[in-house]
Amino acid sequence: AQTVTQSQPEMSVQEAETVTLSCTYDTSENNYYLFWYKQPPSRQMILVIRQEAYKQQNATENRFSVNFQKAAKSFSLKISDSQLGDTAMYFCAFMKHSSNTGKLIFGQGTTLQVKP
Amino acid sequence: NAGVTQTPKFRVLKTGQSMTLLCAQDMNHEYMYWYRQDPGMGLRLIHYSVGEGTTAKGEVPDGYNVSRLKKQNFLLGLESAAPSQTSVYFCASSHSGGWETQYFGPGTRLLVL
Numbered sequence: 001a002q003t004v005t006q007s008q009p010e011m012s013v014q015e016a017e018t019v020t021l022s023c024t025y026d027t028s029e030n031n032y033y034l035f036w037y038k039q040p041p042s043r044q045m046i047l048v049i050r051q052e053a054y055k056q057q058n059a060t061e062n063r064f065s066v067n068f069q070k071a072a073k074s075f076s077l078k079i080s081d082s083q084l085g086d087t088a089m090y091f092c093a094f095m096k097h098s099s100n101t102g103k104l105i106f107g108q109g110t111t112l113q114v115k116p
Numbered sequence: 117n118a119g120v121t122q123t124p125k126f127r128v129l130k131t132g133q134s135m136t137l138l139c140a141q142d143m144n145h146e147y148m149y150w151y152r153q154d155p156g157m158g159l160r161l162i163h164y165s166v167g168e169g170t171t172a173k174g175e176v177p178d179g180y181n182v183s184r185l186k187k188q189n190f191l192l193g194l195e196s197a198a199p200s201q202t203s204v205y206f207c208a209s210s211h212s213g214g215w216e217t218q219y220f221g222p223g224t225r226l227l228v229l
Contacts, residue, residue, distance in 0.1 A: 004158075033215055045159075045206065045220035052215070091158055095214065101166060102147045102213035103174065106158035 002027045004094050006107035013082045014115050020067075021077045021110045023092030029053075031097040034068065034075045035104070040088040048090070051075065053097070079112075087114045118142050120221035122207050128227045129197045137192040137224050139207030147210045148190035149174075149218065150182060152203040159206060165190055166213065197228045 003026045013019035025034070036048040051059045051068050058066050063083075067076045079086055092107040123138040139148065146167050151159040151174075161174030165184040179201060181193045190209075194201060204225050208218040 006158075009156075043204070043223045045208070047217045050215070050217075097214065100213040101164065101172070102149065102210050102216065102218065103161055103164065104149075104159070104218065105175075106160070108156055108158045 002029070002094050002096070002105050004092055004105050004107035006090075006092055006110050008110045009108070010111045010113070012113040012115055013079075015082055015084060017082055018078060018080045019082055019112065021079075021090050021092075021112065023075045023077070023107055025073050025075065025092070025094050025105075025107075027073070027094065027096075029096050029098070033095040033097060034066075035093040035095070036064070036066070036075075036077045037091045037093060037106075038086075038088045039091065039109070040085075045091075049077065082114045084114050084116060086112065088112060120207055120209055120219050122205075122221040122224050124224060125222070126225045126227075128229065129194075130229055131198060133197050134193070134195050135197065135226075136194075137205055137207075137226075139190045139192070139209075139221060140188055141190075141207075141209040141219070142188065143209060143211075143219065144187070145209035145211050145219075146187070147213055147216075147218075148184065149208045149210075150180070150190065150192045151206045151208065152176065153206060153223070154203050162192065162205075197226075199228050202226060202228045 163182040
């Protein structure tokens with residue numbers, strides 16, 4: 001069975017600085033997808049960024065980028081130039097490529113507070 | 117487009133009561149999902165559907181039933197609510213499985229006394 005672990009329950013960062021959220025996962029699969037979702041205080045879950053395991057190049061989306069280390073089974077999220085609107089809970093998630101059912105396995109979440 | 121909507125937003129039940137949570141999407145998505153979110157545990161998949169008329173069990177299906185009679189709607193039922201089902205419930209939908217983005221509803225907060 002796959003598991004996803006986010007070891008940082010809470011983090012804080014000053015506005016305009018950079019912060020990195022950690023995520024590790026356990027799987028015997030060779031091909032899979034990894035995601036970071038954001039849940040702001042409104043509770044609406046929003047996809048931030050995603051990565052396919054067979055792609056070595058790290059995904060980037062504007063101020064958001066990932067550091068994907070397949071051998072270490074690590075998938076960290078870097079937020080550059082943090083903004084107050086980045087305050088949210090962030091979830092790392094895993095999906096098997098082979099299932100095609102869309103079943104996501106989520107980590108426990110990291111609450112990020114961006115301070116002015 | 118409204119995206120994914122959930123009804124109701126908040127509900128209080130007594131132990132043993134039943135209720136149905138409604139999820140609706142207007143994006144013509146084939147796949148729909150029900151998750152529950154509990155403190156310190158992230159989101160866990162309850163049931164999902166890969167098309168109209170189909171349903172399947174997720175990680176934590178016990179105590180819940182679902183139906184997908186219409187493509188745009190996915191219903192989650194609690195036949196006999198228990199305090200352990202106090203949670204925030206999220207519905208999501210996607211065009212297909214795998215790489216496709218899942219779009220989430222705003223959530224339903226359920227309190228079972």
